[in-house]
Amino acid sequence: MVLMNNKPWKTYALYILGVEAVGALSGFLTREGAQIYSQAIAKPPLSPPAIVFPIVWSILFLLMGISAARIDLAPVSAARSQSLMLFFLQLAFNFFWSIIFFNLQRFGFAFVWLMALWVLIGLMILSFRKVDPLAAWLQVLYFLWVTFAAYLNFGVWWLNR
Numbered sequence: 001m002v003l004m005n006n007k008p009w010k011t012y013a014l015y016i017l018g019v020e021a022v023g024a025l026s027g028f029l030t031r032e033g034a035q036i037y038s039q040a041i042a043k044p045p046l047s048p049p050a051i052v053f054p055i056v057w058s059i060l061f062l063l064m065g066i067s068a069a070r071i072d073l074a075p076v077s078a079a080r081s082q083s084l085m086l087f088f089l090q091l092a093f094n095f096f097w098s099i100i101f102f103n104l105q106r107f108g109f110a111f112v113w114l115m116a117l118w119v120l121i122g123l124m125i126l127s128f129r130k131v132d133p134l135a136a137w138l139q140v141l142y143f144l145w146v147t148f149a150a151y152l153n154f155g156v157w158w159l160n161r
Helices: 008-029 031-040 052-073 078-103 107-131 133-137 140-159
Strands: none
Touching: 008 031, 008 052, 008 078, 031 078, 052 078, 052 107, 052 133, 052 140, 078 107, 107 133, 107 140
């Protein structure tokens, strides 16, 4: 769905604001669960302070929005359609992970969900690479952060069984 090829800044703005809004809504819906997590849940070594997470996620959501806009602005193709489908699917998985982890505190299930997200991000990067290599590279930090998040999630599950 090419939004406005003659005004690409609108496409970038829409994707960036949309993705940041998904992140903000997720943060809003999980704020109480995140508070409980930061105060009462045993955490594995290397767990960063709570303030790190919103900063990192804001940057990653910004990069996601830029990447998705680049893909959206690319010429129509099957690879472009597949890339956008994977983008929105992984974004949904990302959104629901926070609810599963923080609100439901189903740490084992959240880890399995996060592994599915990790696979989706990898597939998205490979798909993006076919359409716009820079869009793919912009997602490498996201992939690495979710890899680290998987370590943290597994550690939380292990320590709080």
